[in-house]
Amino acid sequence: MAIKIPRGTQDILPDASPTWQWITEKARKICQLYRYEEIKTPMFESTDLFHRGVGETTDIVQKEMYTFKDRGDRSLTLRPEGTAPVVRSYVENKMHGWANQPVKLYYIGEMFRYERPQAGRTRQLTQFGVEAIGSDDPSLDAEVISLAMAFYKSFGLNKLKLVINSLGDLESRKAHREALIRHFEPSIHEFCSDCQNRLQKNPLRILDCKVDSEHPLMATAPSILDFLNETSKQHFEHVKEALDAMGIPYEVDATLVRGLDYYNHTTFEIMGADFGAITTLCGGGRYGGLVSELGGPEVSGIGFALSYERLLLALNAEQVQPEIENPLDCFIVAIGEAAEKKATELLYLLRQQGITADKDYMKRKTKGQFKQADRFGATTVAVLGDEELEKAIINVKNMETGEQQEVAINEFPQYVQKLVENRRDSHE
Template sequence: MAINIPRGTADVLPGEVELWQYIEKQARETCKLFNYREIRTPIFEHTELFQRGVGETTDIVEKEMYTFIDKGDRSITLRPEGTAAVVRSYVENKMYGDPVQPTKLFYIGPMFRYERPQAGRMRQFTQFGVEAIGSNDPAIDAEVIALAMRFYTNLGLKELHLEINSVGCQVCRPIHREHLIQHLAEHKDELCDDCKSRLDRNPLRILDCKNEKCKSLTKDAPNITEHLCENCAPQFEAVKGYLDQVQIPYTVNPRMVRGLDYYTQTAFEIMAEGFGSITTVCGGGRYNGLVEQIGGNDMPGIGFALSIERALLTLKSQGIELPVDTTLDCYLIALGEEAEKKTTVLLDQLRAHGIAADKDYLSRKMKAQLKAADRYGARFVLIVGEDELKNNVVIVKNMQDGSQTEVAVSELISYILAQ
């Protein structure tokens, strides 16, 4: 019986993996422009990290984490998101002591959530995210948003739409919480089971419920923006001002709360036309209390995360082809046993000079080898037979126009590099 891939995962095969490499390269280059440095954290962490950091009332912690007990009787979880792990590393490695502040980091790596697989939502998925820790300046909120927007525009995505909100802080959020509970209490019996349990524990999460009945019940619920304190209100206005200055259009969505408990103040989502409708392709916001929750000093932070898979699907739905080069420079064909030995040496010399090259390893006829060269998209076919060995030359066939020329072996590298 064949063993199949686990549900909710996918193989990334040659031909597609080059698209991933291109996107990852764009992510790294964009981060370099904004002076964000890469960090790599473990794929699994102690479960407590996500319980404390992400929040015990979130869907991620309550329903979606891949958690197991290891041989040391420790509860371990495959990371469901990147921020908590980056903040743990920031605290543990005392990055707050670095002379260059704020600490600006990015990551690219796999995340794991047990949920129903669908387009753009897998059980193993790859996130690109950034974190800026150590600054309360609203200008860095705008910078993080601008970085995400620049990444997508560099890929060629069109009709991006930014939605922003402020979800308040520990001062103004309790006031909004009381008003929200009062509004929803009379409809408690009509809420879905999840929202009934959230009403007392974390009523703000009810605004994020996808249940249609809950959506209608919260349609006229009080907005957090109506209750922002004397710190959060000017902070939000300043963020909007910076976005205006760098000409990034946005819409204020007072119902946006995001799905993670650590968010404070600025929250945002980037939408794009994809999957046949408008879909969220990126989300992020401030998390000013998270560093302290994870055991560090009280340090502010802001970041975002986006799915590489979702970016690829959105690019495909918009008909955008990435400029990925999968061609081969040279394909070597040997005619005879002695020629085989010679092409092995030539192959090594070509590669040593940065020329992508390959040869036949299946003892196929010349016609079949030419077809293989064509399938590889080879620019040139280099043919070595008995006559070429005697004269110390190589026949170079240009696969674009079909022309052929003899080139001395001693001049082959410079000839190919000059083309």
Template sequence: MTIQIPRGTQDILPGEVEKWQWIEETAKKICQLYQYQEIRTPIFEQTELFQRGVGDTTDIVQKEMYSFQDRGGRDLTLRPEGTAAIVRSFTENKMFGLPNQPVKLYYLGPMFRYERPQSGRYRQFVQFGVEALGSMDPAIDAEVIALAMEFYRSLGLKRLKLVINSLGDRESRKAHRNALIQHFQPRINEFCSDCQERLEKNPLRILDCKKDRKHELMASAPSILDFLNDDSSTYFKQVQHYLNAMNIEFVVDPTLVRGLDYYNHTAFEIMSEAEGFGAITTLCGGGRYNGLVKEMGGPDTPGIGFALSIERLIQALEAEDVPMENNKQMNAYIIALGEKAKDYSVALLQNLRRDGLSVERDYMDRKLKAQFKAAERLGAQYAVIIGDDELSSGVATVKNLVTGEQKEMALENLKEGLLD
């Protein structure tokens, strides 16, 4: 029986993985510019963390988590998203007491959700996200949004649409919640079983339902913007003011609610408008979560962040025909002809690599012509030909595979010559 890769996962092979490395390095550079520091949390956490942090009415908790018991009978879950784990670490490690506030963090790693695999969506996927904890300044909301937009633009994406909304504070959400219940309750039996269950628990989640999104009551549902109190309204206007000051275009969409229970105030999504990208256009989502740290047992600390899928990003780059960098250029391919030259090439390769050069040689006992073809396939800038006669003379023939220029070079000066 042939063992195959699990459904909903993928192998990222040489030739493709370089795209990922380029994207990951870009993410790290952008975060450094904005002064966000990397944090790494465990791939599995206590199941209760996600039940409390993500929300027990969400699809993630109800349907998509990979949960199991370890040998000690503890309930554990492979992390389905990053924010809850970051907040747990922030609280557990008392980062709220650090002198530099807000605490600005980023993460990059695999997440796991049991959902139907489709184009750009996997059961194991890689997520890049940032979290800023400790500030209630609307400017930090705008900064987090700006970081996400700048990341996409620095990679070459142009067909982007930023959509924002406010979910209001607790008082505003309570008033909106009551209005939603009154709106949907008379005809709730026309909605799916999930929506019927959410009516009393979290009616805002009905607006995020994929099954019933075309129901006529969805279009006429009360808008959260009509229920914002003065403080929430002022906050949202200030976020928009800062985005305008940074010349970041956006659209206000009162139906944007996001899929996680912990959001309040600012919520946003970044979408691809590239032709042929697909029906699901969302690339990135985020928002503010002021009560989450307290829910995790820490002090009442505000926070805001976003998360995005690298798989979806690559799909968007391909839709816009953005060339993705491939940094596999190597300095030289060593072609050794004769037994003495082959013996010498083993040490030569090691010494050149220690000096910081990317070099390779033949291990398949191929003929000269085949070795030249191998050098070209590997993207070598130079081919270094060493035979037994050249070895005794202390020289090598060096051919520039880009220009075709060929010359002799002393072996003792090889490093300097290959770096020219």
């Protein structure tokens, strides 16, 4: 019986891999412009990190984590999200003591969540995220949001909508929490079991419930914006002023709470073209208390995360084609055993000079080798047979111009390199 791929995962085949690499290159380029540096954290961490960092009442912790015991009976979890591991590293490596503050980081890697697979939602997902830690400046919130928007716009996506909200500071959230309990408590029996459990633990999470989203009490729930104290109001106003200054349009949505417990003050989501049940492309926000919860100082941070899988859906929805160039500079057609051996040597010399080169490995006839060169899209085809070997020459054809030239074998690598350089210059 054949073994099949686990549900909720996918193989990235060679024809799709260049698109994923293209996305990664875009992410790295935009982070370089904004002066964010890459960090890599382990694929698994102590389970306690996510219980403390993400929150006991979140769906991630309660339902979605891949947790296992190692041989030392330690509980470990495949990382379901990127912020808690980055903050753990920030604390453990004492980045708060670095000269350059805030510390601006980005990560690209696989996350794992046990949830129902659907379009744009898989059990192993590739995530790109940024974290800026060590400053409370609201203009940093706007910078992070602008980075996310610039990333999406770099692909040529036009159907984007930025939604923002403020969850306020601890004082504001406490007042709002009490109001939410008073609002939902008389009818909480009408809600799902998750919401019933959240009422006392974290009533704000009720607003994020997908099961009871149409319940009448959802529409009349107290707005966090009505409970913001002066400090929280000023922070949110400064964020909006910074976005206005950059000309980034947004909508304020008081029901936007996000799904993780560590958020406070600014939260945001970026929506994309309607490509199915899920339109949220990116989500993030400011977090306070997370660094200190994991043993660090009382500093806050802000970040976002997005998945490649949902970005690909948005690209398909807007019919955006990846900008991928993978030309084959030279294909050598070898005719005869002696030519075959010489072709192997010539391929090595071409590749040593940074020229992409290939030949036939399936013992095809001459006509079949030419067809293979055509399928590869070779820009130069070189033909080598017994007659050419005797004369120490090789026939080279520029497939773009149709020009053919007999070239001395010892000058062949330099000749092809010159063709490649001229071609690249003409395309710039």
